[in-house]
Amino acid sequence: MASFGPIAPHYDLLMANVPYDMWAGYYRLLLTRHQLDPDTLLDVCCGTGTLAELLAESGYQVTGFDLSEQMITEARRKAVAKDLQIEYHVADATSLDLPDQYEGAYSFFDSLNYITTLEGLRDAIHHVARHILPGGSFIFDLNTPYAFEQRMFDQEDQRKRALIKYYWKGDYNPETKIIRVEMDFERNDEVFQEVHVQRAHSDEEVRDALRDAGFITCDIYDSYTLDRPNKTSDRVHYVAILPD
Ligand SMILES: C[S@@+](CC[C@H](N)C(=O)[O-])C[C@H]1O[C@@H](n2cnc3c(N)ncnc32)[C@H](O)[C@@H]1O
Helix, strand or coil, X not given: CCCCCCCHHHHHHHCCCCCHHHXXXXXXXXXXXXXXXXXXXXXXXXXXXXXXXXXXXXXXXXXXXXXXXXXXXXXXXXXXXXCCCCEEEECCHHHCCCCCCEEEXXXXXXXXXXXXXXXHHHHHHHHHHHCEEEEEEEEEEXXXXXXXXXCCCCXXXXXXXXXXXXXXXXXXXXXXXXXXXXXXXXXXXXXXXXXXXXXXCCHHHHHHHHHHCCCCEEEEEECCCCCCCCCCCCEEEEEEECCC
């Protein structure tokens, strides 16, 4: 069963309470903290492009890509409706081959956890690095193993007036570090399912992959703060920078 297929037209409804504005502000805070000032940005696994839109509205020149054709269809539709010049591509992060390079890349909302092998993670970081100009940055978040252990995906909204009802149940295997989440959705009279699979990449794996891809700086934060992660951080943000 596909992920980010049937849900694509309803994704923004599902994300209605997600604070993308705050995320855009946090991304810019991390740029400032690391004395980074990109003009051109690559949104890695951009989904329906909500963060790309906010950053484009702030004056960045944004290009986004995503594996899901349905998510990119939504992103393109929204950009046209908002008259935003955002270029979108359907592409796989693990084999990315776009014509341009960018001063910064970012990936939010546990997108890289959807790459479910260590080899895939390393390929994605390697390919993204090749699309970043010297001195440029890659800032991304990841769900931690702690988040999966705490069953963060076990969620539901069955309220009568919910715009989209859902019931999610995750099954986490700490040996493989893989979580498989069965997701049931109901919108008006339409009922559909998706299965989402994520991997809890370890900090050591991520740092090794970043170093091997050529990044020299690697900082990590407890998400949406400037604090170091702690044992109960469920999401972390990495800031990785290429040499000049
Ligand atoms: C949770 S969504 C986040 C989307 C967007 N970043 C946001 O903040 O709303 C994860 C996205 O990652 C995409 N994705 C998963 N694996 C990918 C891959 N190998 N290459 C590109 N995109 C991928 C999915 O299609 C999905 O749109």
